[in-house]
Amino acid sequence: MQRRKFLRNAGVGTAAVATTGLVAAPAIAQSAPEINWRMTSSFPKSLDTLYGGAERIAKIVAEATDNKFQIRTFAAGEIVPGLQVVDAVQNGTVEMGHTASYYFFGKDPTFALGTVVPFGLNTRQMNAWVTQGGGEQLLNDFYKNYNIYGIVCGNTTAQMGGWFRKEINTVEDLKGLKMRIAGLAGDVMSKLGVIPQQLAGGDIYPALEKGTVDAAEWVGPYDDQKLGFAKIAPNYYYPGWWEGNAAFHVFIGLDKWNALPKNYQAILRAACADTNNWTAAKYDADNPKALRVLIASGAKLLPFSQPIMEAAFKATNEVYAEITAKNANFKKVFDSMMAFRKDEVLWFRVAENTFDNFMARQSAAGKL
Amino acid sequence: MQRRKFLRNAGVGTAAVATTGLVAAPAIAQSAPEINWRMTSSFPKSLDTLYGGAERIAKIVAEATDNKFQIRTFAAGEIVPGLQVVDAVQNGTVEMGHTASYYFFGKDPTFALGTVVPFGLNTRQMNAWVTQGGGEQLLNDFYKNYNIYGIVCGNTTAQMGGWFRKEINTVEDLKGLKMRIAGLAGDVMSKLGVIPQQLAGGDIYPALEKGTVDAAEWVGPYDDQKLGFAKIAPNYYYPGWWEGNAAFHVFIGLDKWNALPKNYQAILRAACADTNNWTAAKYDADNPKALRVLIASGAKLLPFSQPIMEAAFKATNEVYAEITAKNANFKKVFDSMMAFRKDEVLWFRVAENTFDNFMARQSAAGKL
Numbered sequence: 120m121q122r123r124k125f126l127r128n129a130g131v132g133t134a135a136v137a138t139t140g141l142v143a144a145p146a147i148a149q150s151a152p153e154i155n156w157r158m159t160s161s162f163p164k165s166l167d168t169l170y171g172g173a174e175r176i177a178k179i180v181a182e183a184t185d186n187k188f189q190i191r192t193f194a195a196g197e198i199v200p201g202l203q204v205v206d207a208v209q210n211g212t213v214e215m216g217h218t219a220s221y222y223f224f225g226k227d228p229t230f231a232l233g234t235v236v237p238f239g240l241n242t243r244q245m246n247a248w249v250t251q252g253g254g255e256q257l258l259n260d261f262y263k264n265y266n267i268y269g270i271v272c273g274n275t276t277a278q279m280g281g282w283f284r285k286e287i288n289t290v291e292d293l294k295g296l297k298m299r300i301a302g303l304a305g306d307v308m309s310k311l312g313v314i315p316q317q318l319a320g321g322d323i324y325p326a327l328e329k330g331t332v333d334a335a336e337w338v339g340p341y342d343d344q345k346l347g348f349a350k351i352a353p354n355y356y357y358p359g360w361w362e363g364n365a366a367f368h369v370f371i372g373l374d375k376w377n378a379l380p381k382n383y384q385a386i387l388r389a390a391c392a393d394t395n396n397w398t399a400a401k402y403d404a405d406n407p408k409a410l411r412v413l414i415a416s417g418a419k420l421l422p423f424s425q426p427i428m429e430a431a432f433k434a435t436n437e438v439y440a441e442i443t444a445k446n447a448n449f450k451k452v453f454d455s456m457m458a459f460r461k462d463e464v465l466w467f468r469v470a471e472n473t474f475d476n477f478m479a480r481q482s483a484a485g486k487l
Numbered sequence: 488m489q490r491r492k493f494l495r496n497a498g499v500g501t502a503a504v505a506t507t508g509l510v511a512a513p514a515i516a517q518s519a520p521e522i523n524w525r526m527t528s529s530f531p532k533s534l535d536t537l538y539g540g541a542e543r544i545a546k547i548v549a550e551a552t553d554n555k556f557q558i559r560t561f562a563a564g565e566i567v568p569g570l571q572v573v574d575a576v577q578n579g580t581v582e583m584g585h586t587a588s589y590y591f592f593g594k595d596p597t598f599a600l601g602t603v604v605p606f607g608l609n610t611r612q613m614n615a616w617v618t619q620g621g622g623e624q625l626l627n628d629f630y631k632n633y634n635i636y637g638i639v640c641g642n643t644t645a646q647m648g649g650w651f652r653k654e655i656n657t658v659e660d661l662k663g664l665k666m667r668i669a670g671l672a673g674d675v676m677s678k679l680g681v682i683p684q685q686l687a688g689g690d691i692y693p694a695l696e697k698g699t700v701d702a703a704e705w706v707g708p709y710d711d712q713k714l715g716f717a718k719i720a721p722n723y724y725y726p727g728w729w730e731g732n733a734a735f736h737v738f739i740g741l742d743k744w745n746a747l748p749k750n751y752q753a754i755l756r757a758a759c760a761d762t763n764n765w766t767a768a769k770y771d772a773d774n775p776k777a778l779r780v781l782i783a784s785g786a787k788l789l790p791f792s793q794p795i796m797e798a799a800f801k802a803t804n805e806v807y808a809e810i811t812a813k814n815a816n817f818k819k820v821f822d823s824m825m826a827f828r829k830d831e832v833l834w835f836r837v838a839e840n841t842f843d844n845f846m847a848r849q850s851a852a853g854k855l
Contacts, residue, residue, distance in 0.1 A: 243768075
């Protein structure tokens with residue numbers, strides 16, 4: 120219906136507004152032009168919280184502008200493949216994209232900092248760094264090199280550590296393990312002896328089933344449930360220490376963003392903030408139900424052992440030392456994020472974690 | 488400046504839009520009328536994160552509508568006292584208010600559920616319940632009795648337990664203690680032998696100094712810092728188990744909300760969601776710095792003992808049993824929130840808390 124309405128409006132409104140503008144009310148015409156943009160997502164429609172975030176942004180923008188600013192959303196592959204969002208925005212194929220910045224880690228590891236890095240911030244801390252700690256400005260100083268303006272617009276919240284065919288009890292158990300894991304986390308895993316594999320979502324199940332890979336990480340219970348890993352790799356580890364949060368962005372062509380009327384900029388920005396709230400809230404609401412279903416279907420919930428966590432933390436710091444030594448872009452953003460992390464974790468240890476841990480104990484005692 | 492611009496625009500734009508509407512572009516005139524509203528806040532301007540939230544909502548709405556929908560914000564006392572926001576909105580003195588729902592606990596304890604109740608949800612869980620768990624609808628079904636439409640628009644995050652002249656080590660130490668604490672938390676404290684006192688912000692310091700009260704709770708480090716309690720009641724306890732989060736609302740006259748053009752409704756809603764993000768982020772960013780200053784000026788950071796926490800949890804459940812037995816409004820909203828809490832805490836125990844607690848241990852070990 121959204122699409123039919125879009126087609127009905129296209130081309131007609133522009134003329135009407137132009138006439139109005141010239142004849143009677145220039146201020147109104149300037150601030151409410153008809154604009155039709157395309158937004159290509161890195162996600163398939165089946166990931167309804169992720170792809171649904173793009174749809175929600177488009178819906179709010181359309182409602183807020185009385186359908187004058189219309190954004191059509193396209194799933195991964197409809198215009199360009201999911202991992203070509205940056206290129207498509209940079210070269211003007213589309214006006215905007217919806218993605219996770221860290222997918223473009225291969226262009227420059229600095230892209231990872233726009234989503235999350237191992238042992239980085241949690242969801243609230245990421246929002247605080249982005250909006251209050253200078254993160255938005257630092258990231259956009261970097262994205263500018265790709266003619267892109269970025270706005271944070273969603274979060275998966277802390278992710279799970281993934282699905283393992285066998286139990287992983289010691290650091291030794293990780294050696295030689297073939298695991299579907301990408302980006303910076305893959306580099307950390309390599310230091311622990313894991314052989315990281317890059318696989319698209321649809322290819323993971325057969326690879327796990329055949330034993331081509333021994334383990335795979337995806338998102339969390341709600342998204343993982345759709346892929347059916349519990350039957351073939353039932354050991355479901357937590358936490359995903361490489362994804363204490365995972366932020367999403369809309370990437371907009373810098374010239375397109377700068378040319379947008381100020382009121383449309385304000386609306387798009389507020390729509391992204393609303394969707395940032397909504398996405399985390401939807402994961403928080405849907406994950407517990409999905410986890411229950413997964414456990415009923417055979418998933419075995421297991422924490423990574425402390426020695427594994429400690430070894431991963433140490434390996435992570437080695438990876439950071441290597442990247443910051445040779446990449447000034449990364450170092451600038453990373454140093455800001457890590458200084459912020461230090462303060463945040465110190466404060467969370469006081470009221471926030473103490474409250475959460477007391478409630479967790481009541482839950483464990485069956486008192487909630 | 489905002490205010491001067493408002494005065495300049497008032498009354499002029501309406502005529503211009505009406506003319507345009509009649510002559511050339513009826514669709515535009517209908518969706519972009521000049522609207523001037525007043526929003527009265529429960530907070531003084533000195534609480535720049537709370538009152539600043541109201542200012543931010545007004546700013547976003549003005550920007551997004553090219554200054555056609557203007558909301559003037561007023562601090563507590565400028566139009567009506569801070570605790571008369573519901574009355575002022577209900578009787579049409581102002582179109583909207585900015586407040587914490589729980590201030591109106593005296594009218595009906597159900598109002599408390601719009602902000603937070605003892606041992607309730609944390610910030611993320613509250614957002615999830617409001618937007619995904621039916622909370623927004625349930626709260627508005629209740630607010631409707633007061634001709635009010637409510638939208639959540641901010642959060643203090645988990646609060647501190649307050650300032651005590653003497654150390655409180657056992658449940659026995661609470662007996663006879665005169666504490667500035669209000670609402671449902673006051674009822675729980677009464678069961679523990681505390682004598683709750685109602686005092687406005689400005690009256691707390693002299694009362695603590697003279698010993699008229701022995702303890703006082705306020706918000707968290709950033710807001711508490713301004714009141715200077717560290718000098719006179721240095722024992723700074725955590726967590727504020729009665730405020731695992733504290734959500735703010737804009738309350739809008741129901742008829743005013745219903746008459747608002749759909750696009751202005753969408754804009755106001757998105758502005759509130761943006762400000763919801765922003766307020767929690769600002770507290771998360773500002774609290775660690777303030778806590779450091781407080782400790783340097785003599786504050787002694789202390790956790791409530793587990794026996795005190797357990798006794799408070801038990802007393803809280805007694806208070807809930809009493810209220811739900813006699814108040815159907817409360818029971819309906821409360822049952823929804825508590826069922827949601829059970830699922831949320833179960834899920835947070837897995838990835839989220841495990842990640843946070845590992846990071847907390849690294850912080851304690853000086854490794855961040």
